[in-house]
Amino acid sequence: MKNNNTAAFWLTNISNMNVSLTDLNLTVKAYSCVNLLDAKHYYYTPEQLQKSAESGSIFKKRNKLVVRKISPEILQPINFQFGANSISVVHDAFIPSRERSVLTIKEENYEELNISDEQFADENAEIVELDTKPIKKV
Secondary structure, eight states, X not given: OOOOSSOOOEEEEOSSSXXXXXXXTEEEOTTOEEETTOTXXXXXXXXXXXXXXXXXXXXXXXTTEEEESSOOOOOOOEEEEEXXXXXXXXXXXXXXXXXXXXXXXXXXXXXXXXXXXXXXXXXXXXXXXXXXXXXXXX
């Protein structure tokens, strides 16, 4: 993590929806962090941001947004080796991502289901006869 002496006003969107801040004319994408005092991308004054956090749209959407004074850490992925394949997983992330599922699929073989077509037809012949008979109206 870099320690810069510049001021920072980080907003973290913790919801799964984009959040619109009307008084700042800004939309914060779902599950993202933005530094609103970054001079390359935004032109807000600390007073504007403080006012919005106290009584503006940041205050109104405080259940979806979190205000931070320090920058979030960038987590390094952990690589797992499975033979020739490797999977990168970030365990401490808000939504962990992986390229492959951790679940394994087992194919079970049940002996009672291994019957021939003739045996199946013999067992279900009575049901077929009932299906072909007409329904009697009473």
